[in-house]
């Protein structure tokens with residue numbers, strides 16, 4: 001009997017093929033990634049870690065029999081991702097998501113009640129970076145650094161707040177920040193701080209991981225103690241997460257994933273992550289990321305040319321934020337998101353720096369070019385899409 005679910009999957013596939021996808025955290029995976037996700041590996045229970053670790057550190061050994069092939073797949077995945085980022089950091093490929101990766105990363109080096117300093121949510125941070133509505137903000141004592149009047153990370157605010165709050169961990173990384181994050185500056189601020197016990201430096205590179213892999217954003221490897229990422233955004237892999245860490249933290253990081261916060265790993269997803277890593281090692285991936293960045297700049301410049309206000313006045317990466325609060329004070333991000341949905345264009349509302357509206361309404365939208373670049377769109381196509389969005393806004397403002 002044909003399941004109703006397959007009819008709905010087909011319907012969703014048609015939507016994905018037909019619509020223009022501008023959500024900065026989405027992408028379209030390859031057929032091979034989909035094939036691994038739908039494989040028999042989902043049948044296998046394998047709590048624990050491979051019996052042999054190719055980097056010689058981290059936890060070893062499974063709690064179930066029959067894991068010989070699974071061990072090969074997981075270790076292959078780990079070594080491929082080290083190759084992607086040209087690093088000898090230990091890597092744990094088991095986190096089920098970016099949120100799981102972040103929580104395990106905190107718990108690997110912190111105790112409940114310890115202090116975290118992270119980028120504020122309204123200025124581009126992420127819920128899992130200590131927001132009071134997320135478990136990270138309930139378990140840890142969190143303080144936030146801000147952006148300056150031009151929308152750039154305020155590094156002097158990081159310096160000031162490290163001295164003021166004496167955090168055990170400083171976190172860099174964002175879900176809505178269009179500029180280069182100077183990991184080297186933050187490393188130096190931590191090293192030069194007057195704190196006797198220097199805070200751990202953690203980077204959540206979820207959004208920009210693909211740019212780092214392809215050399216279009218400075219790398220946090222060698223600077224940060226722990227690095228988390230999702231695998232489904234610019235890395236164009238299956239939904240999931242990963243944690244990289246300095247070798248001396250390998251065992252505590254592995255232990256924070258299992259048994260700390262997760263049970264059996266999703267080996268079908270880990271196999272798909274390995275395929276995404278193989279794809280990221282191919283020269284065509286670098287070309288893809290180059291185009292993502294070129295397309296983003298072209299579209300962003302076109303909006304600026306048409307009179308829109310872009311946070312920081314531009315972009316260095318795969319996304320940018322339009323702030324309507326001055327140019328279109330009556331337009332909310334939510335209203336535009338809903339109206340564009342009716343026109344077959346998908347994006348998301350987003351808070352802007354000094355946001356006056358609540359997170360449900362917002363005064364801005366976030367636009368990303370990773371997904372449509374995978375579909376083959378060029379800079380000219382993105383400029384044309386900017387004009388379609390402008391036409392919708394004009395119609396709404398009449």
Ligand SMILES: Cc1ncc(COP(=O)(O)O)c(C=O)c1O
Pocket residue numbers: 025096097098099100102126128173174175204205206207230240241
């Ligand atoms: C910077 C950052 N970290 C973590 C996450 C959480 O990832 P997930 O949705 O896989 O839990 C996101 C998701 O948008 C993100 O942007």
